[in-house]
Amino acid sequence: MTFLEKIKPHLISDDVLIQEAVLHAIHDYPYLPEEHINVLLKEAFHKKEKQLSILVYIANHSLNEEAIQTLIEHIPGMDKSNTHLAINLLNQMEPDIALKYKPALENYVNADKWSLYELLVNGTEEEIYSEYGTLVNVLEQADSFQHDVFIKAKQVAACIVKNGWVTENEIEAVIQGELKEPWFSFNGILNVYMIGLLKLERFIPTLASLLDRDDDVLLDEVSVALIRFQSDEVVEKVRPYLQKDESIIFAASVVENIKTDLAVEALRVAYQQTEEEDSQDLLFEALCHQFSEKALPEISQHMEKENFSSLVDIEQTVYSYYSIVGLEHPDLEEWRKAAMERELEFQRDSEQETLLQDVPVRNETKVGRNDPCPCGSGKKYKKCCGK
Template identity: 80%
Template sequence: MNFIERIKPHLISDDVLIQEVVLHAIHDFPYLSEENVNALVKEAFHNKEKQLSILVYIANHPLNEEAIQILIHSIPGMDKSKTHLAIDLLNQIEPKLALKYKPDLENYMNADKWALYELLANGTKEMVYAEYQKLVNTLDRAVEFQHDAFVKAKQVAAWMVTKGWVTEREIEAVIQAELKEPSFSFDGILNVYMIGRLKLEQFIPTLACLLDRDDDVLLDEVSVALIRFQSDEVVKEVKPYLLKDESIIFAASVVENIKSDLAVEALREAYHQVEEEDSQDLLIEALCHQFSEQALPEIREHMEKEYFSGLVDIEQAVYSYFAILGLEHPDLEEWRKVAMERELDFRSGSEQGKMLQSVPVHNETKVGRNDPCPCGSGKKYKKCCGK
């Protein structure tokens, strides 16, 4: 039974803890079917308690026409504090599809966005390249990270890939030039993004070597690109970075999302070699998200410990792992209780938690994945707005 077959019965679960863990596990996994994405979009509006989590966690998955129609029908009735989450999904749809539904979507996107869609759908190669360069220049010159400009630049880059306007030789030239510099420009970062879109396997070792860079924007795109390959070659190249403090967060995310026996084995081996509690918790969470019984010895061993780092909600991850695989454990109910108390406290027990649900937060400045989230929730950035 593969990863999707294991999680499919739990993709929409009455157990909020299991639902959250499954959503977390599919957030960066690139090959969730349209059928499953549509089911989650429907559930988001059928069960409003799940709406926030679902809309956040499906943000990386493309929407088809059925999903777009659901959003168009449902947004007018949404809580105004959450409409930005649905609109963010609409802002990432394919240009020609957006233009097809422009009469229904016009009020949710600004004039600049519609101009971009018109350019991509009807502009020449030269016109699109000029827009790409304009956005790259804006990003490189800005004092702070410009989230909206970066999203637009990725849409332009994706269109260039779709149209076959980018060659391997051009990407090779950009990457080689960037490697000689102390840091990557936004053109370099966007070429990393295009490598993932094109699945250019010859770049796997180069991308893996970037995992110890100190640039979260670059690392996010490196991780996404590597995950898209769904290849054991990626596991082999990334494996050494599981043992380094400066790279384990992104390396664990990559290997966690390569759904293979070799990936599980790499995470198991790394668990026995690292010593920091943070690192061990990250690796156990990654193993839980593989939903493989091969990981059972390490997960059992880890839960015998008295203290956890607090970097991840370990009880929730392990409880869900056992429940989804139908495994027994004497502490299963205790883990569920601890995890549920934490979830309820976060959802309704603090003003900061309420603020998170009502205020859209973008990572406008550089925030470490282990740093406190700037939204004030009290959670690590990795486990909050950095999801």
């Protein structure tokens, strides 16, 4: 069975532990079918206890018209503490779909964003490139990272790619120039994004070589671009970085989200060659999210350890792995009970925090590596404050 075939029966599982594991596994996987997104989105509004997790973990996925219609129908009646998460999903709209539903969405999208959508749909090549240059300049001149501006710049870059207004040679020239500098500019990072959109395989070795850079914005785009290829060539080029402390977090994320037998084998080998506790836990989690029986030896070995990192919910992860793959284990019920105790504790904490503030935030001591970072950066904890 393929990865998608394995997770499909569990997308809206009544077992909250299993569904959480599926949501973690699909968060960075770029090829989730649109119908799966639509099913999850409807479940989020049908069962409010699942709403927070679902809205957070589908935030990287594109929305079709059916999904937009679901949001239009349900956002007005949402609990205010989660409304921002639903509105955030609108960043994944295609510009033409956004304009089609503008009357219903106007209250949720800033005026300058509507101007951008109009430009992306009707603008000339010269106008689009002018906007691209303006946004890149804003990013470069800002004192801190401007997330909203970066999202707009990526939308403009996607428009340039979609219209065939950039060539492989032009991207090559930009990347080669960036490699000579100690830091990538935002133009360089956006060209990495365009490499992923175009799936330019010649750049795979170059992208992999960037995994030990100390620039999280760049590393996010490098990871996304490499995952898009879904190829064993990526696995081969990335696997050396699974052995390096400075690159294992992003390297493991890349290999975890490439669903091939070689990816499983690479994670298994890296696990056996790693002695550092946090790295072993991270590789264990990546292996579990492959949902492959071939990973069973390492997963079984890991559960014989006495100590685990506090950053990974080991019991939930292993319980969900065995349940989804369909394997029996004498400790399965014990794992489930331990994980449910923590889940119930988290829910109690969230309810208490809701009384004190508008948006419930998971207690930092309980945050998982795949959860949104409590600092509010929008990144996964393992790629932000959990590094």
